[in-house]
Amino acid sequence: MRHDDIWRAIDTLAAERGLSPSALARQAGLDPTSFNPSKRRTPDGRLRWPSTESLAKILDSTGARLEEFSALVTGARAMAEVRPKGRTRLPLIGMAQAGGDGYFDDGGYPAGAGWNEIELPSVADANAYALSISGESMLPVYRPGDTVIVSPAAPVRQGDRVVTRTSDGAVMAKLLLQRTANRVELASLNPEFPDLRFQTRDILWLHRIVWASQ
Template sequence: MRHDDIWRALDALAAEHGLTASGLARKAGLDPTTFNKSKRLTGEGKPRWPSTESVSKVLDAVGAPLERLTELITGNAVAPRRASAAPQRRIPLIGLAQAGAEGYFDEAGYPVGGSWDEIDLPSVADPHAYAVEISGDSMEPVYRDGDIVIVSPAAPTRRGDRVVVRTNEGEVLAKELVRRSARRIELASLNPAFPDRGFDIDEVNWIARIIWASQ
């Protein structure tokens, strides 16, 4: 269990109930700044973990079992079974070039607003998953122009994962995660003709894992 996975799960739990991280803390009777991003690292850059008491209060406040938080941490939530349902789901769709504009994501990287298109794609467990249509050749030969990828904000990210990253400047990239520390993220380009990239943590708005592609 990783530090980033715990915080991402709490962000996902808040979003499920229409709350921000601050709103979730307030609902649980905690200081509204308890779950702020600035509180997730110490002044020396070391990981700061939420207390078990805080987690317990949050689960009580939203009426969620501990199992739900565990599902969000691991990214292995099980979708409810329906006897005759087809394994499809309508999920939000955005173009890669569009994704850098304001108004499409909240601060945790979850889709918001009413300007998204929709598309029928294989069902995934994350209720906040969305689709991105690749444009251009910067991700060839892995992803080509017109390919659709499903992105899961709740899925934990690890070295070697293909991810979508949005910077605070509005740049959106699809890369391979090489290394993630408390201070920096290193990314490898999928197309060898394009350079690898690296960012300080405070330059990154969010990072989310690609869990499916239409190829």
């Protein structure tokens, strides 16, 4: 276990919950500066490790299991998703292409001949599709080149990771913070990117991410 790996795991756990490292510490009842980068080494350069008590508190406050956190430490890029059994071929397109015309129909389902195919774990939704992540707004959970499976049929709840298309044609992967009759609030998992707010009428569809390559 390396020092950098355990801090990366803490950063990823925070991002999975839509939090900065400081907000994660605060939620766990710790000093908000506990996980700041400046606290990860002593003034003379020695490595500073989080205490087992701190780790226990962040696991308790987020509901994450020790096994899930251990997987992050050993190299997993995201918390484990529930993976359906079996494999299937799904339509695949790059996130950067997805905002173009002709790739989705009016219902938000894959359409047209511009899609490639990829073999991935199967899902029950016959309209499921795969996207190749681009950009840095979802770091450290999703990295450029990662593949996510998106299910239009899956129920979407607050806190879910979603793919959405806006009325101006933008397609993006975000975290759903809140959805009301009038407003939709979305967050980037990367805390360096700002939250986004839309009028509900400006969101054409929201589809839930149900699986991600790691």
